[in-house]
Amino acid sequence: MIVVIGAGLIGLGIAYELARRGATVRVIDEREPGRAASWAGAGMLAPYTEGVEPAAYATFCAESLRRYPAFVAALKADGGVDARLRLDGILEAAYDEAGVVRLQAAVAGLAARGIGADWLERDAARMLEPALGAAVRGASLSETEGQVDNRRLGRALQAACEALGVRIDAGAGRVAIEADARRVLGVRGPEGFIGADAVVNATGAWAADLEGVPEEARVPVRPVKGQMLALAMPRGLVRRVLWVPGAYLVPREDGRLLIGATVEEAGFDVRVTAAGVRTLLDAALAALPTLGDLAVAETWAGLRPGSPDGLPFIGATALEGYVVATGHHRNGILLTPATADAVATVLEGGFAPGIEAFSPQRAAGPPQDVPETVAKQSA
């Protein structure tokens, strides 16, 4: 029996992968879903546009993107829910000369690595995305990236897990790990003790605080707040994922246009603030003035799990049988398939290639600066 704590995308992904491999799995979430990164994100699958570094991390992200089509297809086959994967490219628009130079260099870099990317002059960019403002100078097109509907992905994972016999307890209340001097024994919650051969901590921004974990097996994750909003959009006004200076835009098939996201060190605060909304609207409307007349449909905030060196924590810890998978920061949705595969392999006692750099037992590196600003700023 394996217990996964955390019913977000990472936790459910691991449970699903374990169940496919024949394990008996139970998922426990202390909270009701809602404010975690899985639900609050936009579902962008953008390792190239994000410019993920260092190389080991970029490779892992690319591998996870590669796995996505089969992953989503398997979920639909097993549970019947389509997560709406769309790998129809991501456009990043430049509005000044510096942006043009930076994006052209990025396109050249991707092409050199054999990754489909093109530079589009202004007219070509506006042909693809007519809503781009007249001030646009050009855009890069990363051809193989895209998006998944992360809330649907959550439902797809839940349905597929349940179809494979995984028991999922959400809103379970406070749980704690139990361990003896040698190894993990199970999990104790409000409903009693659950014995387990292994326990996976997939509690995202809350992973540092799981009770019962010995000091040497803890991971220093912290919440990184992201605010987002959604506009009600006429179908096709924005066609694919679009990056503009200071914001990204993700069009959903249900007619919503997601605009994100701030990156803020604000503890566990999930308030939607005046400055957060203003920053997102300023960025989006400066680039696409035509969005001004759209109705504001929703605003929300969520918490990503951040790590001191910017890399996730994936794998075994100093406590035998206790495995963690957190610290994915802004890449958790993208990394769900690869993380699930790697953790399942670790739990089977196998060797999971490519996650050495993410070891929870690595020495804490120098803290990485996380500026309190929107997503990615144009250089």
Next chain:
Amino acid sequence: MIVVIGAGLIGLGIAYELARRGATVRVIDEREPGRAASWAGAGMLAPYTEGVEPAAYATFCAESLRRYPAFVAALKADGGVDARLRLDGILEAAYDEAGVVRLQAAVAGLAARGIGADWLERDAARMLEPALGAAVRGASLSETEGQVDNRRLGRALQAACEALGVRIDAGAGRVAIEADARRVLGVRGPEGFIGADAVVNATGAWAADLEGVPEEARVPVRPVKGQMLALAMPRGLVRRVLWVPGAYLVPREDGRLLIGATVEEAGFDVRVTAAGVRTLLDAALAALPTLGDLAVAETWAGLRPGSPDGLPFIGATALEGYVVATGHHRNGILLTPATADAVATVLEGGFAPGIEAFSPQRAAGPPQDVPETVAKQSA
């Protein structure tokens, strides 16, 4: 029997005044309350800060402000609900030299009319309102203006009306006036015919469309959209009504800080748009950066009744027994007491001084430009 159509502040105010004078009154509202100006406004009582013109209108506004304390006290005595009138002054802040010059001239003009007003240098202004940004240059203080909680005022009017025996039917569905060649006979609605000696049209932005009104008794009002938002504010962060370039701020005792308002020609559209929210937040945060960290508590939009020449329509029409009270645009809450008194006097057959310029029978003047922009721009 007098039937008032429209259960907004103007309609309820008229019904209340009529009931106090001994009339039998019934109020019918086609809709449920919610998106009309009465509910959507901020309750600012600011004839001087608004710079209302021409003189006849400014006088009527000042008279209504003068009536407010007794009006609110009477409502509380009759119905038990306190509308929270606060006449503790309105501060208007200047952020550039042009603003300083304009506001100093306004202060001098008010002082010359015997209206309490002062110019405050930067430090004095920040002493009164510490949240004003460091960039503020100074502020005018209009000492006798203030605010009323318009949603509470609606409840206070309703309670007082009911205490005086006024029947109020909200959500009554479509109603129409019935008249013969000579005069109004009553109102026909889904529940049948209600005979009336007089009918008052107080349907605000919808007043032009009341069914059954002969052409010569119609008034050309149109909806003027206003978007607003509210932040959740620590008590005392903003202490009194504050005008800054492009927005006004109204602190409520319940901890909300209202920020308004756009002025848009958008028909009956009450969507909250990206551009509307952005405009308000840009203006408020530029002037008071400390507001950035406050949570966005609410956004909404409402419809003011606008008239071609910017003046309200108050009084008798070409159809005997049919009286209108609409077209108050941004001054409906302020003008509720004076309008109620004037209309009640008209219905008693008396002479209501000061409303000659607002006659519904006046020739339609040249259309007044209503710019699609926020409230009042600093000159």
